[in-house]
Amino acid sequence: MLPARLPESEQHQVGDAHLTIADLFTRQVAATPDAVAVISRDRQLTYRELDQRSDQIAMELRALGVQPEVLVGVFLPRTELLVVALLGILKAGGAYVPLDPSYPPERLSLVIADSGMRILVTSREARTSLPSIIPNLTVVTVDDSAIAKRAASTVESKANGAGLAYVIYTSGSTGVPKGVMVEHRNVVNFFAGMDLAIGSGPGVWLAVTSVAFDISVLELLWTLTRGFTVVLHGDDSATFADEIIRHGVTHLQMTPSLARLLTLDARAFAALGSLHQILLGGEVVPASLIIRLREVFHGEIYNMYGPTETTIWSTCYRVDGETNPVPIGSPILNTEIFLLDEELMPVAPGEPGEIYIAGDGVARGYWNRTELTDARFISLPALSQDRVYRTGDRARLLADGNLEFVGRVDQQVKLRGHRIELGEIEALLEQLQGVREAAVVLRDEKEGDARLIAYVTTGSAVPPAAAALKAALARRLPTVMIPSSFYFLAALPLTQNGKIDRNALLRLPVPAISSEPDRMDLRTQTDVERAVAAAWASALGVSAVAPDDNFFDLGAHSLTLAEVQIALQNRLGRAIPLVDLFQYSTVRSLAHHLAGTASANGTTTAADRAQRRKLAMKRGS
DSSP: OOOOOOOGGGOOOOTTTTSOHHHHHHHHHHHOTTSEEEEETTEEEEHHHHHHHHHHHHHHHHHTTOOTTOEEEEOOOSSHHHHHHHHHHHHHTOEEEEOOTTSOHHHHHHHHHHHTOOEEEEOTTGGGGSOSOOTTOEEEETTOHHHHTSOOOOOOOOOOTTSEEEEEEEOOTTSSOEEEEEEHHHHHHHHHHHHHHHOOOOOEEEEOSOTTSTTHHIIIIIGGGTTOEEEEOSSSSOOHHHHHHHHTOOEEEEOHHHHHHHTTSHHHHHHGGGOSEEEEESSOOOHHHHHHHTTTOOSEEEEEEOOGGGOSOSEEEEOOSOOSSOOOBEEOTTEEEEEEOTTSOBOOTTSOEEEEEEETTOOOEETTOHHHHHHHEEEEGGGTEEEEEEEEEEEEEOTTSOEEEEEESSSEEEETTEEEEHHHHHHHHTTSTTEEEEEEEEEESSTTOEEEEEEEEESSSSOOOHHHHHHHHHTTSOGGGSOSEEEEOSSOOBOTTSSBOHHHHHHSOOOOOOOOGGGOOGGGSOHHHHHHHHHHHHHHTOSOOOTTOOTTTTTTTSTHHHHHHHHHHHHHTSOOOHHHHHHSOSHHHHHHHHHHHHHBTBSOOHHHHHHHHHHHHHHHO
16 A cells, blocks of 8 residues: 555544535635735726625526536636636535637537536627527526626525535547536545645735636635635736736746746746746646746745546645656645555555545546446445545655656546547547548657647548548547547557557657648638738748647747747737647637637727837837
């Protein structure tokens, strides 16, 4: 058995375990009513104002029948309205299901249908982007004037610690995403664990994570139950550096991929030096990144690890040295970890084993997926454990008692912080016309150059066009899950057991990414799409870039990012945050985002106009 239990003084019953997230927020409101809670664009809400606004939404939802165990969808961009909606749902006693507006409509429709939600919270502007066919769905607009006129009053929720807080959908190996059910008690324990692991002293937190990822719960909800000011990134033309400096940001959580990207932006990199804490997680952290960050940052760096099924982060490691790879640390409060072999027996110290997680963070299971829940959430009588989550991750115990991540036991991979089931991509590919079999692998030839490659067999002499396969997948999958290249084979290599030999696929040459001149008919695109495509084609030295090509697969890990940023700023006459090129990594998604931010507050913002004057002066000189 892995001796990973925390010291006995830190293994205790959390006093707030019976409370809900809303209860903890209400308690914080009473303590700091006039402190700034949320900042978005040039707007801000105090804790009292956020409490009142969320009460109004809670009252509306209660009137519609929301109560404990009722799922409510959230389809909102990253503004203060998102936080208002989340707290309103929790106060009403419901559980929220986050829907990222950047995801393809078909995938959003699939989540809506699978969850069975009957109520969805959005805004007047975001509502126009909702999937067109949503039967039996009541839509509540959080910025509705009638709701704003309600006399806010405290809503008595019937929820308790055992009730659902949220259901977040993750990639599924069968081709269908699966919803993870997390209860309030799981989250409340996690909050207490973070207090001990990184401290709960209030500060200013720059929230950068999509609400569709569970680590956003730390950024948006743990912070607001501990007195932080939360600055929402990504809703105007401000850059990372501008936001950090302007708001005095002290805390930032991000993937190693995003951190690596920020080191390429001189202003953003320098601004990191003013932070107090940086949390890294979602991917393996290379020592080279720590060395680079330490050039400007001398505060606390933490490496975090944990699957959605065990509530956000399960282990934490304070990075002091330059160990390569950086350990994932030891369990947080009321969490126990076991490293087991295929016979479910403990491995020896130093030997790799699969990670099994027990404790108060283990979620309820998967929404409407009893068989999958039973397969992943198991009992281990030999280890006196009634309920343990089988992660599929492998690690080994180091001599100092910390864990080192060593890989996966299945087809799940991590790419730029996203958890991806390769089987989901393969299942969707095999549904497409002309595809007989498909196998997808993650190729990582060098640090920062990981990409998905699809190997396909066909039932016809003429294989389907790669562009057509990409376009079909783009209607169902987030951009990060679309393979960069397709390699057509007569047959997939097999092992002696008749299974696909993925190691043999990894030994094949990496398919080249082609960029034929006719891949994108620019006459059919918007002005912004043409500008984005032209900037990327020029920086990459190719003749054209297709609408759904992933910039990272085309070389966006290099310094070409800065070149594209400058080119787009000159072409569009406005500031373009470097992180936008990271978060919206295709022509289509980036153009849609840029068009949305330009019109969010009218045709142009004051920042846009000032940037245009600055750029015009530079061009004139």
